[in-house]
Amino acid sequence: MTGSSDNTAPGSVFDAIVSRSSTKKFADTSLARHQIETLLTAAVRAPDHGLLAPWRFTILEGSSRSILGDAMSAALLEKTPDADAEAQQREASKAFRSPVLIVVSALPQPHPKVPAVEQLVAVGAAIQNLWVAAHSMSLGAAWKTGSHAYSATVKRALGLAEEEQILGFLHVGVPLSKAVIRPADLSGKVRWL
Ligand SMILES: Cc1cc2nc3c(=O)[nH]c(=O)nc-3n(C[C@H](O)[C@H](O)[C@H](O)COP(=O)(O)O)c2cc1C
Numbered sequence: 001m002t003g004s005s006d007n008t009a010p011g012s013v014f015d016a017i018v019s020r021s022s023t024k025k026f027a028d029t030s031l032a033r034h035q036i037e038t039l040l041t042a043a044v045r046a047p048d049h050g051l052l053a054p055w056r057f058t059i060l061e062g063s064s065r066s067i068l069g070d071a072m073s074a075a076l077l078e079k080t081p082d083a084d085a086e087a088q089q090r091e092a093s094k095a096f097r098s099p100v101l102i103v104v105s106a107l108p109q110p111h112p113k114v115p116a117v118e119q120l121v122a123v124g125a126a127i128q129n130l131w132v133a134a135h136s137m138s139l140g141a142a143w144k145t146g147s148h149a150y151s152a153t154v155k156r157a158l159g160l161a162e163e164e165q166i167l168g169f170l171h172v173g174v175p176l177s178k179a180v181i182r183p184a185d186l187s188g189k190v191r192w193l
Contacts, residue, residue: 023140042133071157098171140175
């Protein structure tokens with residue numbers, strides 16, 4: 001395997017998959033719109049039972065990241081009314097960890113053959129596609145959820161529909177931290193019959 005722990009682009013699809021990792025720190029460098037569109041193109045090529053396209057992408061970059069930052073701060077106050085100004089600021093700053101944030105949500109629709117779980121799985125596959133594509137372009141990403149993914153306040157602030165489910169806040173950007181690639185551990189997870 002040609003490793004990419006130094007954040008260089010992997011050489012093959014297999015390399016890209018096995019050397020993907022969560023980026024801890026991003027450079028403050030914005031991405032071009034065509035780069036983001038390339039990532040979204042990779043996302044929507046995920047397998048999709050019934051071709052229902054259950055994914056939705058909300059892009060935040062530059063100052064629009066404060067829409068999420070403010071909402072996360074408000075959601076914190078709802079949960080913890082005595083959170084002080086510093087805690088609120090810390091919460092809001094999470095939206096600024098990367099130059100680009102892609103909020104990936106699922107909008108499952110009733111279908112006689114494709115249950116909601118399959119539509120959610122398709123969106124998960126779209127996130128993975130996006131992440132591996134980013135890595136292949138020498139970009140880094142990190143997938144976050146936490147309580148804010150399930151907050152009505154956050155959803156409303158982002159303009160999402162009530163029935164829409166946030167599956168991930170995808171931080172994307174030029175990686176600054178060294179990649180830490182965890183070993184692929186199959187032990188106890190496979191049965192050969
Ligand atoms: C559905 C989902 C939700 C996740 N939510 C978080 C999160 O809230 N915070 C976080 O630090 N990582 C989150 N992750 C990323 C995992 O923690 C990460 O992939 C794992 O630690 C393995 O590290 P690696 O991505 O570098 O291989 C999430 C991953 C998935 C699939």
